[in-house]
Amino acid sequence: NAGVTQTPKFQVLKTGQSMTLQCAQDMNHNSMYWYRQDPGMGLRLIYYSASEGTTDKGEVPNGYNVSRLNKREFSLRLESAAPSQTSVYFCASRALAGLGEQYFGPGTRLTVT
Amino acid sequence: GQQLNQSPQSMFIQEGEDVSMNCTSSSIFNTWLWYKQEPGEGPVLLIALYKAGELTSNGRLTAQFGITRKDSFLNISASIPSDVGIYFCAGLNYGGSQGNLIFGKGTKLSVKP
Numbered sequence: 001n002a003g004v005t006q007t008p009k010f011q012v013l014k015t016g017q018s019m020t021l022q023c024a025q026d027m028n029h030n031s032m033y034w035y036r037q038d039p040g041m042g043l044r045l046i047y048y049s050a051s052e053g054t055t056d057k058g059e060v061p062n063g064y065n066v067s068r069l070n071k072r073e074f075s076l077r078l079e080s081a082a083p084s085q086t087s088v089y090f091c092a093s094r095a096l097a098g099l100g101e102q103y104f105g106p107g108t109r110l111t112v113t
Numbered sequence: 114g115q116q117l118n119q120s121p122q123s124m125f126i127q128e129g130e131d132v133s134m135n136c137t138s139s140s141i142f143n144t145w146l147w148y149k150q151e152p153g154e155g156p157v158l159l160i161a162l163y164k165a166g167e168l169t170s171n172g173r174l175t176a177q178f179g180i181t182r183k184d185s186f187l188n189i190s191a192s193i194p195s196d197v198g199i200y201f202c203a204g205l206n207y208g209g210s211q212g213n214l215i216f217g218k219g220t221k222l223s224v225k226p
Contacts, residue, residue, distance in 0.1 A: 004155075033213075042218040043156075043201070058213070090155050101146060102203070102214055104155035 002026055004105035006091050012111045013081040021076040021108050023091030031094045032074035033102070034058075034066060036087040043090070049074055081112045119202055119217030126192055127225050134200060134220040135186040142204035145185040146214070147176050151198045159200075160187070194224050 007022045025032065034046040035058075045058030049068040063085060065077045074093075078085055088109050094102040119136045126132060136145070144163055148156035160171050162178035162185060169176055175188045185204075189196055199219040206215075 040218070043216045045213060048213060099205075100144070101158055101161045103158060104148075106155045107153075 004091055004093055004103055006089075006105040006108050008108060009106065010109050012113065013078075014113055015082060017081050018077070018079050019081065020078075021089055021091075021110075022073070023075065023105060024073045025091075025093040025103075026072065027093060027095070027103065028071070029093035029095050029103075030071070031096060032068065033092040033094070034064075034074070034076045035090045035092065036060065036085075037090060037107075038087050046076065046089075078110075081110075083112045086110060086112045117202060117204055117215050117217040119220055121220055122218070123221040123223070125223045125225065128192060128194060130192055132189040132192055132196070132222060133186060134202075135184060136202035136204070136217045137184040138204055138215070139183065140204075140206060140215075141182040142206050142215075143182070144205035145176070145178050146203040146205070147174075147185070147187050148201040148203065149198045150201065150219070156201055189222075192222075192224050194226050197222060197224050 004025045030051045033048045035043045037043050044060045046064050047058055047066040049055045052071045055066050067075045088107050090107050091105040092102050117136050117138050147160045149159050150156045160169050160176040165182050166180050167178040173190045199221050201219045202217040203214040
């Protein structure tokens, strides 16, 4: 039981390049989340998926898109990376939206030059 | 939007000392979660609280859900060097924002051997 896994662990992009961050959970959770963490800003919600087949914007969605591929997987895409998207990205999951404990993955450290 | 005030922002203590940190909000929460994040890792759930007044322990950690439902505290007894990290509180209001967690900005704990 691996919990929440994320790939890649590290990534360097040039401005304008695109990439997809992958997340998977094996806890049969319905809800999944993408956060970014920046110094002094704490954890900010980018997008979430309350259940399979639904996605919604969080606090800072601009420049990102998401796909809930199936119940296990929730990907985050940067179509045209910008230096302001340099951050650490965390995926998380919870059994049900609005209820209970939330578990995080190990993070993806992204640098955009 | 909802905000959590977490204090102190940082603590530098001697090994063996007890530690106390807290979170307060102007809003009522139905769940309080406490996380620890070590350098280069994702947040790890330490304690979950579901009822006002609830006091829960996890080894040397004790957390309480405030009676007013607007605050929570975390105590660490007899600190050791491996307690080093950033501790986050998170509150959940079932009725707001699809039940998304609101995070404090963290308390950075340093322990001197």
